[in-house]
Amino acid sequence: MANTTQSDQQVSLLRDTVVAMVRRDGPDLSARQLGVFLTCYLQDGAHTVRGLAAHLNVSKPAITRALDRLGELDLARRKVDPLDRRSVLVQRTLKGAAFLRELRSIMGEAATVARTEKSAEIVRAPVSRRASAG
Template sequence: MATQTNPDVLVGILRDTVVALVRRDGPDLSARQLGVFLTVYLTDGPHTVRGLAAELNVSKPAITRALDRLGELDLARRKVDPMDRRSVLVQRTLKGAAFLRDMRSIMAGAEQQARENPPQADAAGDANAPRRAG
């Protein structure tokens, strides 16, 4: 049976993960780049620019720009499809696998922290609502 997690907890885990990734000495990916990266690493391939664009519902040029950055960082690479030389395959890299492993570790730590210190709801019921001076 799956457990249901409070959306505020999930957003907190996402925030803590993104902040940890930004603070560490390593790649700083945009949301689009991270979306492309995670799609390549968490879904079965083979992946193509056209397929990624369709799956993420963004333009092929947007995928190409994200892949340019991921390639610069050695988190993914493009290779001509030997079966169809008009098509380009997107491949995983060892550095990308290590980045995903680090990200999973950061998220696991953020989840553990959230379990130990759950968000406290204010009177209106919104755990993360800004406090207003009155």
């Protein structure tokens, strides 16, 4: 039951974050675009189209389409690898770093609201239920 509750809370946090992202003025990213973006920004090291495709288990054309959109939004850019001209490196941008900060802020706010709601729910719960929740 505790795992289900924790999973439900995580899914609710994801929902609240996605809803907040959709409501604000800014780019809407698909799940694939967001996955590519977060992989590039949260995992250290150089990222290539080939490497991202392997890591995310999707085709190189799918990564290319996601990068096309991220490039249009200036959230990432592609550059030919000077050491291997057949390879394309994905670079972070200042706008992408700002987008990640905004995403973290939105998630933090959603998590705070969720904790506040959970605390209020525990306070409102009958004494017998409160004892089993702790």
